[in-house]
Amino acid sequence: MIDHLGIINYDLLYITHNNSEEDRSYFSRLSSSATISEYVYLPPARFDLFTHIKLRLRVRSWFCDCDYKNIYVASINSLVINALICRFSFSNLYTFDDGAANLVKGGSYYIDPSTKRMTVYRILFKGLAVEKVRKRIARHFSLYKGFCNIVEESRITYLDGWRSEYQRAPDITSPRERTKRYFIGAPFEEVMSGQEIERMIDLMLAVGIDGYIKHPREKKELPIGGIILDKGGRIAEEVILEDSVGCAVELYGFLSSVMMNLQGVSEKRVVFLPGHHKLTGVGELARESGCQEVYLT
Template sequence: MNLIICCTALQVLIAEKIIEIHPNEPFFGVMLSTVKNAKFDFYQARLEKKCQQFFTMQQHSERIQLLKEILYLKSTFGGKQFNKVFLANINELEIQFLLSAIKFNELNTFDDGTANIVKSSLFYKEENIGLNRKLINLFLGNKYSLEKLKNLSKTHYTIYKDFSNIIENTTYLDLISSNKVANIDTENGKAINILLGQPIFEREDEKNIALAEKVIKKFDIDLYLPHPREKYKLNNVEYINTDLILEDYIFQEFSYKKCRVYTYFSSAVINILNKSPNIEVAALRVAVDNPAYIETYELFEKLGINIIDIRE
């Protein structure tokens, strides 16, 4: 039996593709998360249906709870044997302890979004492990680190074609099946304008609302897909209410009609780029000083995404 571990909805989409290309091999699915909501539950259920056995746990950052969860994972998985292991979050402490508790023949990795190709991400940095982490590793028996798992990975499954990744040996996965893409007469009919929500300003809801309202008015936005972290509500736009993430939603709803997707710097648009003549993508450049966000804009430019500067 194989083991596959996911922590996000996007990872579930990738996991489904991995399971598809191993049709005669049973899978034990694991879903770990720091949040619980309808969208997450929807994708968790999807992964469970693909697996012969399944385990789920919500993670917490408090030290005592973290230690309890590590011990729970060790007792649950201790001594289990797997042929192949597939995972994305090789930096996660609890996942490293889970791997330390089992035996396996082969380790494979897959993407955790653009962190795998943006060189400023934590996957490319040397781990800075403090004394507490070293003591936990020692006394509870963590045999792995980010670097060890990178070196151990046999194959890395990626959704980013022709990009260098954290693992040299990559296999490309196309998230969008050909039967989801249809051609229409793109010369006729108005495109539906969609804005992807993104709480850019931490703990400054009023600034996020003001920016979104400005964009909605300027670009004649028809539909708004809120980000899971948003705590605020906009009044001047129709919300998209769906349990689907963008990659699923856009091809379910816009296979036969045109749409234009606006984002600030959400990497989700990369996954729908050039997949259908029905779908246009545009990025709105805002004033940010976070190196990861700036590097995302640079990545957009390399991919030929239309970037519209809305800085004042």
């Protein structure tokens, strides 16, 4: 997006709760051209309110009296990012995809939870409901053409992103040596029950995988075999394309941006979902993107 818009003078605030190798690599690349840059790592506290309060204090210098003509953000549902958006109420607001989260209809990027707690949080942090922030967006930048996003089509600019450089075109004249199967890790305990995770493990052991791509928020990889691929700070897509040269590709895991981005180079994409997701935006997105759904309950 920075290259597409030709932005040469910018400040960078990078917030992470993981401090992963990927986070540090992304920050290093982005901050190298920034005028002012700050990397903020804050591990999640036991109670989420404490995490938000600590983060607000850590980034208080960004709420200073300086003004920006344009601001670019991803996580509009974040209490602190939301508050920053409100602080710069006279700036032009631009947003960009936060993985595939923007594509999940009715999700946290579309509307606030209808709870008293969220209402209190927005008041406490001087923020706005997500649906009101969406109305302020001047333009959204996305990789995903053909899918609904947090603003209507007329306010979306589509970018080629990493694919223009890394995605290989399939060569139907060259025979594939073999099929390589990759498991895309995720913080499964956040979205699945222990029983559902065990069911997924059993299914993956039956499939057999060649490579395991661990997620930055994944506390411990699942015991399903396969080599843990070292990403070296790169995105999973780059690692899979490099490791699978000359082979057909199959992907397994939770629905994610990796599943979306590698649609053109994967012969099969299988997503594991809790049963209650079948009638939600997550299940709908899985079907729209051409993934094979496996519901665990």
